[in-house]
Amino acid sequence: MQLKKNLAIAAVFLSASAAQAEDAAIVLGKSIYDEHCTICHGDDGKGGGQLGDLLPESPPDLTKISERSEGSFPIVRTYKVIVGGVAIPAHGGAGMPVWGRYFIADALKAEGASMVEAEQQAAGRVLSVVYYLESIQD
Structure with missing residues (x-):
């Protein structure tokens, strides 16, 4: 079932224009940022x-x-x-929580995804946050 859902989402992204797909990724990234990152980095990303x-x-x-x-x-x-693969001083090493592992575990537990599906979902979530961060640069 999850595979069908992922394929449907992929089809939407592929049928949309590049700008629409990027906008959707940014919206998703902001949602993930708001849920997981604001507690440390603030609503506006300024820390x-x-x-x-x-x-x-x-x-x-x-x-x-x-x-x-x-x-x-x-x-x-x-x-x-x-x-989670780069040491950042404010995080005490590379431990900002390690969101890659968190998102994989979340997909495995909440959605019953296979390991490959969970890794793909985690990569997509992280990449969406990256696109969102790129969109808020001064």
């Missing part, structure tokens, strides 16, 4: 979340990622940070 003061270092301003990367948004690096 003013409720738990920010409890971290070893303040969460960075996510609207300045491109600025910190010489004006170009680093899609792959941002993806790796979210998944």
